[in-house]
Amino acid sequence: MNNSSTIEFEIFSTLRRIIKTIDIYSAKLKMEHKINSSQLSCLLILGDSSPISLSQLSKKVSLSPSMITGVIDQLERKELVTRARNFADRRVILIELTEKGKETLKSAPLSLQKKLINALSVIKKEEKIEINKSLLKLLSMMVSEVLIDSSIFGAEDKMVDVESSIIQSEEDVKSLKE
Numbered sequence: 001m002n003n004s005s006t007i008e009f010e011i012f013s014t015l016r017r018i019i020k021t022i023d024i025y026s027a028k029l030k031m032e033h034k035i036n037s038s039q040l041s042c043l044l045i046l047g048d049s050s051p052i053s054l055s056q057l058s059k060k061v062s063l064s065p066s067m068i069t070g071v072i073d074q075l076e077r078k079e080l081v082t083r084a085r086n087f088a089d090r091r092v093i094l095i096e097l098t099e100k101g102k103e104t105l106k107s108a109p110l111s112l113q114k115k116l117i118n119a120l121s122v123i124k125k126e127e128k129i130e131i132n133k134s135l136l137k138l139l140s141m142m143v144s145e146v147l148i149d150s151s152i153f154g155a156e157d158k159m160v161d162v163e164s165s166i167i168q169s170e171e172d173v174k175s176l177k178e
Contacts, residue, residue, distance in 0.1 A: 011138075026112075035080075039074060041113065043101060045061055047097065047102070053095070
């Protein structure tokens with residue numbers, strides 16, 4: 001294995017470890033608090049901005065509308081949130097914490113997002129900017145190379161914007177091969 005393929009393998013391995021860390025955190029959260037990380041994220045947003053529309057909540061937690069509907073269904077079954085029609089616009093569904101939801105939120109741990117933000121606060125701004133650029137580039141490459149159909153991310157929300165330069169370079173390579 002040459003040095004180039006070793007670093008690619010290391011990048012992939014690091015991504016796998018990040019995914020596994022998120023999965024472990026979510027499993028621990030579910031075991032200890034009977035909610036998953038998506039549910040916790042929604043509860044935390046609702047704690048700050050309740051009531052809120054489904055579409056606003058979807059954007060704030062970066063989940064597609066179909067995903068957020070499922071999460072709210074789960075929270076509603078646990079009696080942590082309620083849905084109500086907006087009086088001004090009956091088409092809009094507002095989500096609000098119940099008393100049980102407010103109590104759950106009081107004992108809820110920090111979200112993984114908040115923990116990561118706290119951990120990143122000790123890194124210099126320039127280094128954070130470089131990390132972010134690299135992650136965005138990697139995401140763009142993954143979407144263009146692996147998932148080209150970004151609808152899996154909820155394309156209706158345009159939550160994943162593929163860098164046009166990456167798509168263009170992929171198209172250039174294809175045209176050279178033809």
